[in-house]
Amino acid sequence: MFIVALCSTCGGVGRTTVTAGLSSALGRKGRRVLAIDLDPQNMLGLHLGINLLSDGLATSSGDTWMETSWRTSDGVDFVPFGNPSADVAWQLEVELKRDPGWLSQRLSRLDFPDEGIVLIDSARLPSRWGEAARHAADLTLFLGHPDPGSLGGFDALSRGSKSQDNIAFLLNDVDPTRTLHRDALLLARNRWPDTCLQYPIHRDEAVAEALAHGQSIFDYATRAQAAHDLQGVATWLLNRHSMTAR
Amino acid sequence: MTLPTAIRSALLFFAAQLAVTIPNSPRQWLWRLFIKPVCLPSRPLNPPSRLIARLSRKLGVIDYRDTSEWVLRLLFLPSHRAASEANETELAPGFFERLTQPLTSFVTVIWEHIGPAASRLIPHTDYPAFSARLNRWAEVVAIKHPFVQWVLLILATLLFTVASTTPMNWAEQLVFSLFIWWLALFIRRLPGNLPTLMLMIVSLLASCRYIWWRATTTLDLEPGPSLFLGFLLFAAECYTWLVLLLGYLQTLRPLNRKPVALPTGFSDWPTVDVFIPTYNEPLKVIRATVFAAQGMDWPQEKLRIFILDDGRREQFREFAETVGVGYIIRPDNFHAKAGNLNHALTKTTGEFVAIFDCDHIPTRSFLQVGMGWFLKDPNCAMLQTPHHFFSPDPFERNLDTFKRVPNEGELFYGLIQDGNDLWNATFFCGSCAIIRRGPLEEIGGIAIETVTEDAHTALKLNRRGYSTAYLNITQAAGLATESLSAHIGQRIRWARGMAQIFRLDNPFLGKGLSFFQRLCYSNSMLHFFSGIPRLIFLTAPLCYLWFGMHIINTEAIYILIYALPHIVLSSIANSRNQGAHRHSFWGEVYESVLAWYITLPTTVALLNPHFGKFNVTAKGGLVAEKFFDWTISKPYILLVALNFLGIGVGIGRLLWWNAYEPGTVLLNLAWTLFNMIILGAAISVASEARQVRVNHRVAIRVPAILQLGDGRALHVYTQDYSLGGLGLALPEEISATELAKAGDKVWVTLDRGDQECAFPARVVMANKSQLGLQFDELSIADERRLVQCTFGRADAWIGKNDGRPNDKPLEGFREVCSLGLRGYLRIFQRIRQSLTNNLHSVAQHIVEKFESPASPTHLSSKVISRL
Structure with missing residues (x-):
C-alpha cells in the first residue's frame, strides 16, 4: 500500500481536482486505488461524479468507515469526508490533536493490496487534517500555482523538512503564454530538481468543462493537455512506488 | 488503304496524346501539332466498357485492341506501378510509367527469378554465429601469436599476388569469377566488420586480376591513334582502380568516435x-x-x-x-x-x-x-x-x-x-x-x-x-x-582547391605525415580528378562505333569475363561498405554531372595553381519557376548526341560493316547504352523543379501544446516546422476543421529542455487531422526562443535518416535507369513545348493578321471613325 497525500500551503490550487484526476488515471491503468477525502469541504465526490454525500470518514466510528465507500466507473474506491455536525467535527479535531496517527492506524488496519495506491485529498496546511494526512503518507505531494506565493511555500517546506525523500512539488494550472508562469516553472525545476516534478499540469479549460459535464477528463477530452499531464504524473507515481517498494 | 496494326495503334496513341478526335483528318493533326496543342490528360482510346478500361489501366496496356499487348502484359511484363512521384505532374499522367514500365518490370521480373535461384546456391547457416566464429579465429591469430600473424600476412600477400597475376584461359577465368562471386554473395550475408574487410579483399582480387590482365595482354595495339586512345583508356581505368584501392584503405575501419564527457565543474x-x-x-x-x-x-x-x-x-x-x-x-x-x-x-x-x-x-x-x-x-x-x-x-x-x-x-x-x-x-x-x-x-x-x-x-x-x-x-x-548551377559552382571550387593543394602542398611530399595520412589526403584529392577519366569512359566505346578503332586488343568475351567480376564485386563490396551513405550506382550520376565542369578547373589548377578567384556559394534563394537549365546540360546533350549517333552506326556495324565480330559491336553498344542511361540521369538533374516555400520546413515530430482561444489546451505533435510557422498533426479523433478555422488566433508551446516557450500564431490551414500555423510577428526574444526550440534542439537531427530505404544494388541500378529515361523524356518534352509554343505564336500572328478586320475593337474603331 502506497499512501500519497495531496497538500498545499495555499488554497485554490486544485488539490481536489488533481486528486480526482490522478485517482481516475491510476484506476484506468488497472491499479487498486483508494481516494480519501480529508477536507471538511467534502468536494472530492463532486469531482468523481458522486454528489451530496453526508456519510463518510468523519461521520463513522471505529472501522466502519470503509462501509461509506463508493466505487466509481473508473474503478476507484472513494471514501467521502461526510457532512458531520459541528460538534462531531470539533470532537474529531480534538481527537486528531491528541493522536496525529489517527488516520495511519485506520489505514493500517485496512485489508488493501501492496500494489494498491491510496490518495488523500487533505485540507490546506496548516490544519489538523493536513497534518494527519502527512503523518499517514509515504509521500506528500505539495501542489502549487506557478506564482511567488506557492514557490515561497515550497521553499519553506523544503527548508523545514528533514528529509526530501517523502515530499514532492507539483505545479498546477501552468499557462505557458504567461511570462511569470514560464519563469516560475523554470525556477522551480532548477531550484528543486529532485523534489519538483519535471512535468507540470497545464492550464486547460477542458478540466472545468469536464466537471460541468459531470465526466472524467479522460472521457470528456482524451487529448486535452491536462489529461496528458495527469497521465504523466500518474506514471511518475507508479514509478516512485515501485522504487520505494524495492 | 489499310495500315498494319502496329502503325495504326501507334498513330491512334499519338492521336489520343494530341487530342486529335478525327485521326483521318490531316487538318486536325496539323492544327493540334502546330497551332493549338491541347494539354488533356492522356487517355487511352475510349474502351467499350469500364472493366476493360480499368484492366488495361492496371496492366499498363496502351491500346486495348492490341491482343499482343495484352499477352505481353499478362504473361511477361506485369505492370509495376511506381509510387506517385512529385515531378510526375509535368508529364501527362501515366505517360512516363507506360514508357519505363517495360524496362523496370523486366529488371524486376528477372531479379524475381534469378534472386531465389541464386540464393538457393548459397549455403544457409546461422550467419551471425558464423561471423562470430570468424571473429574469434581472427582474434586468436592477431593477439596470441604475433609471429603467426606475420607469417600469415606474408603468405596471404603471396597468395593474393599469385591469384591476381596467374594467366587463365576464358573457361578458367569464368569458373574463377563465378567462384569468387559466389563467395562474395555468401560473405555479404555475414554481419560485422571482418566480413566487410573480406568482401573488400575479394573485390580487390577481381579488380587486380582485371588490371593485371589489361596491362599484360590487351595493350598490344597498332601504332597511331588507337594506341594513344587505348593507353588513355587504360590510364583512366588505372585511376579508378587506384581510387577503389585507396577508398578501401580509407574506410577500412571507421573510427566512430564517441563524445567525451566534460568535467562537472565549469571552472x-x-x-x-x-x-x-x-x-x-x-x-x-x-x-x-x-x-x-x-x-x-x-x-x-x-x-x-x-x-x-x-x-x-x-x-x-x-x-x-x-x-x-x-x-x-x-x-x-x-x-x-x-x-x-x-x-x-x-x-x-x-x-x-x-x-x-x-x-x-x-x-x-x-x-x-x-x-x-x-x-x-x-x-x-x-x-x-x-x-x-x-x-x-x-x-x-x-x-x-x-x-x-x-x-x-x-x-x-x-x-x-x-x-x-x-x-x-x-x-x-x-x-x-x-x-x-x-x-x-x-x-x-x-x-x-x-x-x-x-x-x-x-x-x-x-x-x-x-x-x-x-x-x-x-x-x-x-x-x-539552391540551384544546380550554384551546386556545380561550389564543387568546382572544391575541385580547384584540392588540385591547388595537390600542386602546392602535396600530401605525398613534405614532412610530418604518416603513410596513411598521406594516403587519406591523396585519395580525397584524387577524387576530384575524376573528371577526365569519367569523360573518357563516357566516350570510349565511340572510338570503335564511330571509327572502328580497337583500343582494347582482345576478344569481347574476355573483356566480359574479366571486367564484369571487377564491376560486380566492387559494387557488392561498396554496397556493403558504404550502402548506408551512398546507394549503388548513384556515384556514377553524381560524378557524371560534375565531370565536365571540374575537368578544366582541376587541370588549370594543376598547371597554374594561382589562377582564378574565390566564389561564394549562393544560398537562401529559391527557384521561382521550373525550368530546364540548358546551359548546364549543353555538354551532356552533346555527349548524348554523339552516343546516339554511335548507336546508329553501331547497328550498321552489327548488321553490315562489322558483322564478322558481333561480340565486339554488342559489347560497345551495351557500354554506350549504359553511358546513355547515366547521361540521361545527369540531364534530368538539370530540369529544375520549382520551389514554393521561402522558409524551409523540416519534418520533425516533437510534442507541443496547442492553446485555443477558448482556453482549451491540446496535447499534439508537430509534423514539421520552419521559422515562419509549423504544421501540427492532430490525433485521429479530432477534426481540425471543427477545432479551428483559418485566421483563428492560437498559441503553440514547444519545450526546450526544462523551459517552455509559447508562440502566438494564426491558423492558415485546417485539414482533416492537420493544422497549419503561421507565427505572428515575433519579437527578437521570441524569435530567439523559437530558433532554440526548433533548429537548436539537442535532438533536432537525431532521426534524420529514419525511414530511408536500405541500399540494394539492383534497386539502385533500376532507379538510375529510370532516371535516365526520365531525362530523355524531359528533353523531348521541353523541345516539343518550345516548338509548339513558337509555332503557336507564329500561327497566332498569321491568324490575327487575317482576322483582324473582324475583331470587335477594330470594328468599333472603324465605326467610330466613320461617324
Missing part, C-alpha cells in the same frame, strides 16, 4: 569564440544561426559570438548590437573567408574557435558534445562534425529523392571522414567545427594559399603533428545550395 571549461563569417548572404539567413549560437549550453561568460561581416553592412551591425553579439569587419576582403577568419583571430582571445557558415544553425549541445575531446587529448587541434542539410539539394529536389537516397555529401560525412579519423587525417570542412587557437596561430591561421582553405588548414595542422578528430553526430544543419 575547467575553456573560453570559446564563435565565428560566423558572412559576405553577401541576407540577414534573414544569419539570424537563426546567431540565435542558435546564443542558445548553446556553455557558461555565458566563456562564450562569445562574433559576426564577421565582409560585406560591411550597416543592417548587420545594428542586428549584432540589438541581439548582443560581437561584430567584426575589416578594411579589405583579401583571401575571402580565410582572410576574414584570420582577421577575427587577431581581434579575439578565446582558447577555442568554433566556426559556422552563416546558414549552419548549431544545436544547443554542439559545444558540450564536441569540447570533451579537446580536454581529453591536449594534442587535438581540430574537431569536425558533419554538415547536414535540411533542405533538398538540386539533385534531391530535381530527382525527387530527398530522404530516400543519400545525397552526394553523405558518403564523405557518413563514412570517409570516420575512416580518415582512424588514421588521424580528419579534414576541416570550413564550418561546424572547433579549432584550438594555439595550433591554429602556430600554422599562421587559416590557410590562404588555396580556395579550399579548410582542407589545407587541417593538412597543415597534421603536418605539425597535431591530431584532428571527427565526431559523426549531427550538431548543426543548414541550407543546401
Whole structure:
C-alpha cells in the first residue's frame, strides 16, 4: 500500500481536482486505488461524479468507515469526508490533536493490496487534517500555482523538512503564454530538481468543462493537455512506488 | 488503304496524346501539332466498357485492341506501378510509367527469378554465429601469436599476388569469377566488420586480376591513334582502380568516435569564440544561426559570438548590437573567408574557435558534445562534425529523392571522414567545427594559399603533428545550395582547391605525415580528378562505333569475363561498405554531372595553381519557376548526341560493316547504352523543379501544446516546422476543421529542455487531422526562443535518416535507369513545348493578321471613325 497525500500551503490550487484526476488515471491503468477525502469541504465526490454525500470518514466510528465507500466507473474506491455536525467535527479535531496517527492506524488496519495506491485529498496546511494526512503518507505531494506565493511555500517546506525523500512539488494550472508562469516553472525545476516534478499540469479549460459535464477528463477530452499531464504524473507515481517498494 | 496494326495503334496513341478526335483528318493533326496543342490528360482510346478500361489501366496496356499487348502484359511484363512521384505532374499522367514500365518490370521480373535461384546456391547457416566464429579465429591469430600473424600476412600477400597475376584461359577465368562471386554473395550475408574487410579483399582480387590482365595482354595495339586512345583508356581505368584501392584503405575501419564527457565543474571549461563569417548572404539567413549560437549550453561568460561581416553592412551591425553579439569587419576582403577568419583571430582571445557558415544553425549541445575531446587529448587541434542539410539539394529536389537516397555529401560525412579519423587525417570542412587557437596561430591561421582553405588548414595542422578528430553526430544543419548551377559552382571550387593543394602542398611530399595520412589526403584529392577519366569512359566505346578503332586488343568475351567480376564485386563490396551513405550506382550520376565542369578547373589548377578567384556559394534563394537549365546540360546533350549517333552506326556495324565480330559491336553498344542511361540521369538533374516555400520546413515530430482561444489546451505533435510557422498533426479523433478555422488566433508551446516557450500564431490551414500555423510577428526574444526550440534542439537531427530505404544494388541500378529515361523524356518534352509554343505564336500572328478586320475593337474603331 502506497499512501500519497495531496497538500498545499495555499488554497485554490486544485488539490481536489488533481486528486480526482490522478485517482481516475491510476484506476484506468488497472491499479487498486483508494481516494480519501480529508477536507471538511467534502468536494472530492463532486469531482468523481458522486454528489451530496453526508456519510463518510468523519461521520463513522471505529472501522466502519470503509462501509461509506463508493466505487466509481473508473474503478476507484472513494471514501467521502461526510457532512458531520459541528460538534462531531470539533470532537474529531480534538481527537486528531491528541493522536496525529489517527488516520495511519485506520489505514493500517485496512485489508488493501501492496500494489494498491491510496490518495488523500487533505485540507490546506496548516490544519489538523493536513497534518494527519502527512503523518499517514509515504509521500506528500505539495501542489502549487506557478506564482511567488506557492514557490515561497515550497521553499519553506523544503527548508523545514528533514528529509526530501517523502515530499514532492507539483505545479498546477501552468499557462505557458504567461511570462511569470514560464519563469516560475523554470525556477522551480532548477531550484528543486529532485523534489519538483519535471512535468507540470497545464492550464486547460477542458478540466472545468469536464466537471460541468459531470465526466472524467479522460472521457470528456482524451487529448486535452491536462489529461496528458495527469497521465504523466500518474506514471511518475507508479514509478516512485515501485522504487520505494524495492 | 489499310495500315498494319502496329502503325495504326501507334498513330491512334499519338492521336489520343494530341487530342486529335478525327485521326483521318490531316487538318486536325496539323492544327493540334502546330497551332493549338491541347494539354488533356492522356487517355487511352475510349474502351467499350469500364472493366476493360480499368484492366488495361492496371496492366499498363496502351491500346486495348492490341491482343499482343495484352499477352505481353499478362504473361511477361506485369505492370509495376511506381509510387506517385512529385515531378510526375509535368508529364501527362501515366505517360512516363507506360514508357519505363517495360524496362523496370523486366529488371524486376528477372531479379524475381534469378534472386531465389541464386540464393538457393548459397549455403544457409546461422550467419551471425558464423561471423562470430570468424571473429574469434581472427582474434586468436592477431593477439596470441604475433609471429603467426606475420607469417600469415606474408603468405596471404603471396597468395593474393599469385591469384591476381596467374594467366587463365576464358573457361578458367569464368569458373574463377563465378567462384569468387559466389563467395562474395555468401560473405555479404555475414554481419560485422571482418566480413566487410573480406568482401573488400575479394573485390580487390577481381579488380587486380582485371588490371593485371589489361596491362599484360590487351595493350598490344597498332601504332597511331588507337594506341594513344587505348593507353588513355587504360590510364583512366588505372585511376579508378587506384581510387577503389585507396577508398578501401580509407574506410577500412571507421573510427566512430564517441563524445567525451566534460568535467562537472565549469571552472575547467575553456573560453570559446564563435565565428560566423558572412559576405553577401541576407540577414534573414544569419539570424537563426546567431540565435542558435546564443542558445548553446556553455557558461555565458566563456562564450562569445562574433559576426564577421565582409560585406560591411550597416543592417548587420545594428542586428549584432540589438541581439548582443560581437561584430567584426575589416578594411579589405583579401583571401575571402580565410582572410576574414584570420582577421577575427587577431581581434579575439578565446582558447577555442568554433566556426559556422552563416546558414549552419548549431544545436544547443554542439559545444558540450564536441569540447570533451579537446580536454581529453591536449594534442587535438581540430574537431569536425558533419554538415547536414535540411533542405533538398538540386539533385534531391530535381530527382525527387530527398530522404530516400543519400545525397552526394553523405558518403564523405557518413563514412570517409570516420575512416580518415582512424588514421588521424580528419579534414576541416570550413564550418561546424572547433579549432584550438594555439595550433591554429602556430600554422599562421587559416590557410590562404588555396580556395579550399579548410582542407589545407587541417593538412597543415597534421603536418605539425597535431591530431584532428571527427565526431559523426549531427550538431548543426543548414541550407543546401539552391540551384544546380550554384551546386556545380561550389564543387568546382572544391575541385580547384584540392588540385591547388595537390600542386602546392602535396600530401605525398613534405614532412610530418604518416603513410596513411598521406594516403587519406591523396585519395580525397584524387577524387576530384575524376573528371577526365569519367569523360573518357563516357566516350570510349565511340572510338570503335564511330571509327572502328580497337583500343582494347582482345576478344569481347574476355573483356566480359574479366571486367564484369571487377564491376560486380566492387559494387557488392561498396554496397556493403558504404550502402548506408551512398546507394549503388548513384556515384556514377553524381560524378557524371560534375565531370565536365571540374575537368578544366582541376587541370588549370594543376598547371597554374594561382589562377582564378574565390566564389561564394549562393544560398537562401529559391527557384521561382521550373525550368530546364540548358546551359548546364549543353555538354551532356552533346555527349548524348554523339552516343546516339554511335548507336546508329553501331547497328550498321552489327548488321553490315562489322558483322564478322558481333561480340565486339554488342559489347560497345551495351557500354554506350549504359553511358546513355547515366547521361540521361545527369540531364534530368538539370530540369529544375520549382520551389514554393521561402522558409524551409523540416519534418520533425516533437510534442507541443496547442492553446485555443477558448482556453482549451491540446496535447499534439508537430509534423514539421520552419521559422515562419509549423504544421501540427492532430490525433485521429479530432477534426481540425471543427477545432479551428483559418485566421483563428492560437498559441503553440514547444519545450526546450526544462523551459517552455509559447508562440502566438494564426491558423492558415485546417485539414482533416492537420493544422497549419503561421507565427505572428515575433519579437527578437521570441524569435530567439523559437530558433532554440526548433533548429537548436539537442535532438533536432537525431532521426534524420529514419525511414530511408536500405541500399540494394539492383534497386539502385533500376532507379538510375529510370532516371535516365526520365531525362530523355524531359528533353523531348521541353523541345516539343518550345516548338509548339513558337509555332503557336507564329500561327497566332498569321491568324490575327487575317482576322483582324473582324475583331470587335477594330470594328468599333472603324465605326467610330466613320461617324
